[in-house]
Amino acid sequence: MKNIFLLLFCFMTISVFAQLQPIKSGVFHWNDFEAKTNGDRQSRAILQGVSTHLDYLSMHATTQAVGAAPSTAHANADIEELVIVKEGVMEVMIEGNGTILGPNGVLSLMPQQMHSLKNVGDTPLTYYVIRYRSKKPMKIQRSVDSGGTLMINMDSTIYKPTSVGGVRSYFDRPTAMCERLEMHVTTLDKKVASHEPHEHVETEIILMISGETAQMIDGKEYTAKAGDFYFMESQSNHGIKNTSDQPTTYFAFKWK
Incomplete structure (x- = not known):
């Protein structure tokens, strides 16, 4: 009976994933995401x-109140994660070992590791979680060989x-799900462009930390500020510039 239920669950999961639609290039604004409160946390x-390159990609944001219970410890069988701290101080527990991440800290989590996240600061903790699975077979050993799970604070870069x-480089390496996953933080001086519009095989996300920017994506201009992000599919022609009189800073990460 247990095996029957497991098979039914697998078929239901495959059905749900089969209905997922391609994510279109463009901009996503923080203020457009509805915050839903459940006890000591909010989710968006x-x-x-x-x-x-991915047959599953999701992104959400969680805010844990001061003193909130940690997230339920769990391991992902075939999902890889990127966690980015937006605000606050986070304790990451992995297989019983704790590490502290501050604002703009990043967790690159390989599959099959038990983990939980907890607010250990005196202000609310807000973080993004990007979950993904490759269309190609998962390669755990490839991740192990390139360093496995990584936790990086900005002040260590x-x-x-x-x-x-x-620019601050966080990592550039293969993972269990990606032939290449590269991540860095760029700071642009006022009123300057990062580079000429270009394209590449990797899909890319630019997540705004501070300032204001405009991005051309396939001939259409989008704008973003702190908390917003741009999504550029593989081979999209794109180029970003700082549109303000102050420096602007953002995460850029891409994968294939």
Whole structure:
């Protein structure tokens, strides 16, 4: 009987994923995401669908109140995650070991690891969770060989000046789900562009930390500020610029 229920669950899961639609390139605004409160936390559903390299991709944001219970410990059988701290201080527990991440800290979590997240600061903790599964077979050993699960705080990265601002590299490596997953933080000086419009095989997300930007995606201009993000599908032609009189900072991460 247990096996029958398991098979039914698997068929239902496959059916749900089969109905997912491709995520279109464009901009997603923080203020458009409805916040739903449940006890000591809020959640915001942001997107769910498929992309060129992924047969499942979702993104949500969670806010834990001060003193909130940690998220329920669990392991993902065949899902990889990126967690990005927007505000507050987070304790990440993985297989019984704790690490502290502050604002703009990043957790790159390989599948099959028991984990939970907890607010250990004196202000609310808000973080993004990006969950994804590759269209190609999962390769756990590939992730292990490239460092496995990573936890990185911004102040542990090195700021390297550029001709238009600066950059902090977080990682550039293969993972269980990605042949390449690259992540960095860019700072642009006032009223400058990052580079000429270009395209690449990787799908990319640019997540705004501060400031105001405009992005051309396939000939259409979009704008974003802190908390918003741009989504560019594989081979989309795109280019970003700072539109304000102050520096702007954003995460950029891409995968294939």
